Amino acid sequence: MALFGVLLGMLGPLATGAAAADLPTIEAHALLSGNARIGSWMAIQVHLVNDGPAVTGELRLAGGTQGQTRFGTAVDLPTQSDKRYLLYVQPPAFGSELEVILADGDGKVVSTKVKFAIHDATQLMVAVVAEHPDGIVANLGLLPNQNQLAPLVMSLTPEELPERVEAWSALDRVIWQDVDADRLSPAQLEALRGWVAGGGRLVIAGGTAGPKVLGAFPDTLLPYRPVTTMDVPASSLSGLLGGLPKDATTLPALSGELIDGRTLATVGGRVVAAERAYGSGQVTLLGFDPAAGWIVDSKSAQGLWRRLLPARTSTGLSFADDSMLVSAVSQLPSLALPPVGGLIALLAAYILLIGPVNYLILRRLDRREWAWLTMPVLVVVFTVGAYGFGIALRGNDVIVNEVAIVRGAVGATDGTGEIYLGVFSPSRGQYQLRVPGGALLSSPINGDVFGGTGAASQLDVLQGDPARVRNLDVGFGSLRTIRAETAVTVPLVDADLRLEDGRLRGTVKNASTETLRDAVVVLGGTVAPLKDLAPGAVATVDVSIQNTQFGQSLSDKVVGQIFFPNGTTTDSSDLYARHSMVDQLTYDPMFGSTGMLDNEGPVVLAWGSDDLLRVEIERQQPRRLGNVLYYLPARMAVRGATTFRSSLIRSSVVATDAAFFNKDPFTINFGRGTATVAYRPTSFEGTLDVTEVAIGLNFGDTGIVVPATPVDPLPSIPPRCPNPPTADCAPAVLDGLPEVEVFDVTGQDWMRLPHLSPGPRYAISDPARYVDPSSGTLLVRYVNDRQDNVGFSVDISITGTVR
Secondary structure, X not given: OHHHHHHHHHHHHHHHHHHHHHOOEEEEEEOHHHEEEOOOOEEEEEEEEEOOOOEEEEEEEEEOOOOOXXXXXXXXXXXXXXXXXXXXXXXXOOOOEEEEEEEEOXXXXXXXXXXXXXXXXXXXXXXXXXXXXXXXXXXXXXXXXXXXXXXXXXXXXXXXXXXXXXHHOOOOEXXXXXXXXXXXXXXXXXXXXXXXXXXXXXXXXXXXXXXXXXXXXXXXXXXXXXXXXXXXXXXXXXXXXXXXXOOOOOEEEEEEEEOOOEEEEEEOOEEEEEEEEEOOEEEEEEOOOOOOHHHHHOOHHHXXXXXXXXXXXXXXXXXXXXXXXXXXXXXXXXXXXXXXXXXXXXXXXXXXXXXXXXXXXXXXXXXXXXXXXXXXXXXXXXXXHHHHHHHHHHOOOOEEEEEEEEEOOOOOOEEEEEEEEEEEEOOXXXXXXXXXXXXXXXXXXXXXXXXXXXXXXXXXXXXXXXXXXXXXXXXXXXXXXXXXXXXXXXXXXXXXXXXXXXXXXXXXXXXXXXXEEEEEEEEOOEEEEEEEXXXXXXXXXXXXXXXXXXXXOHHHHHOOOOEOOOOXXXXXXXXXXXXXXXXXXXXXXXXXXXXXXXXXXXEEEEEEOOOOOOOEEOOOOOXXXXXXXXXXXXXXEEEEEEEEEHHHEEXXXXXXXXXXXXXXXXXXXXXXXXXXXXXXXXOOOXXXXXXXXXXXXXXXXXXXXXXXXXXXXXXXXXXXOOOOOOHHHOOOOOOOOOEEEEEEOOOOEEEEOOOOOOOOEEEEOOHHHHEOOOOOOEXXXXXXXXXXXXXXOEEEEEEEEEO
């Protein structure tokens, strides 16, 4: 026996090594260089090689914002197999590593760690896909956001881009230069289109490769199709680059004919720079190389990139905070409080029976001593009755309540859905769910209100088609919420809209086979109701443009008031749910409700009731409820005399050297220094003949049209005060407002305006000198020579005729 033990001890390590050699090998890495943010999907590519016995199991990892979701995908590894799998995960809020496990049943076969980095929900994330990315990355010069977080700029190859649009949601902007678009797979190209349609911004820059590298990009995405390369005088780019240096020279640029959108620069009738809207996003094509020597040396590239890559907003394919959608999905009659009238009637009956009625009956029978028996019996009876009353209110059906926001575009049927599924159970139970179509499933970002704690609150998701949720625990009379994202089909809607003489006019047609309920057209703070649109129905739009008022709720305009004038509230749970869904669209985690959609043009909002995801529950026939909100951006022509103001004008910071700078949707605050802001009207085709540029500081829009006071720029800009200011350089007016300068496009110089008093609006003389006619851009520089901060709101309007 001793000899046998010695031999076994000698052979043990060899046997263990042989067994390890038979195990599959596993390698994994996260796409997008491992960068992700809360609420976004992260794609993990797993490479498995199996030279041993066949393995059938799952790839698993734990994730989700609260760490309450286990994600898995089925794996089949025959002997001598070499396979790659993609696993999609919601990364947890904390940590930098995830363990990917190859499991066979409940046992672990092999595992590996995947590194990732979580970024703030407000941080701008830019991907640069370029042959030589250093020339672009080093010269972007993008400004930090309100939290003083600098944008994250990552260099990627096409192979690091995911094949599902849901996993693109971490990206805000993409720059593409000199890389052959043929390197994108069909699935990647389709994901790119969906990402732009959902609110992403794609900037394609010229370089040295020529027009052939853009051949795989479809005409439906490009503003113009580059055909040839031509020389472009530097003066033709002044509208894009602002002031030009003296050594500016001619540049080669890709040129072609405009397909759709707005021209940014032309030479001899040929387009060399243009942009177009695509769904909720935008594609910009710069035919020239923005990393050219004199552009970089003059710092003109920084201003250009800051205009093309504005700060991140709350819109996109996913939300960083989904509390309002979680609230919307919980708006079920079964979860509502019992009616007050029923409770009062039950309580009154209890008091009467256990008191006067019980006494009178016992006295008539001359059996008052029985009260010791009848009163407990009545208590038990009413307890059972109250319980039955509650059961009757909640019903006996399992309910699936679907709340969804679907982003698409007018004239298209492709869209992406952010879908929240509420599973209500009248009794405690455990359910097996199937979701045909392969949607990505997870727990809500902000957690599940009724999810409970411990292992029962965890969501076990198996990805694939169909996607599955295994062993979903739902408490008595409770509801569990599941978040889903997937590509969906959108009802076809056609629109012909135009901004004409201060009014939004046109038609909207429902070209689908589905009735669209309570449709509206929204442009900034303007809402045009269309009512219900039956299949084939056409509605007329004719409404005056309304400036957005601070504090106004867009949901009140779109859905209607929750509270009636007499102070009572509606009993409809749909009204509360729809309010929450529209509020989600206007909610910014940093600033709260903005009161308007963050879309440059008009948006058709319409409600549908058809199921987007046909959820199946094993051994159950659930009752189905739902609210689906279609978000369909539309094109808008601009004709005639138009005033661009409030929601019809967008601003972006292009330069600042000020301390403590902060800009939110309503105000600007900064310390000593300057801040340059570009103001650009909503997109238009043609050129803008400007007749008025008006500016007001700390101006409250009362709805009353007041003529602007004419103002002439000063002959010259006074010299800057030293720091600290001397007595002879102290500002004449101490009102907390900065000095204002405007850029003269014609003279290529800055012009100082007289000090503007708070309240009135001022009209700048000879306004056409300060607005680029092609893009309508106005550059304004705010100057603060004081030690104290300045804080102000700005009301700028540009009036002219589009030709």
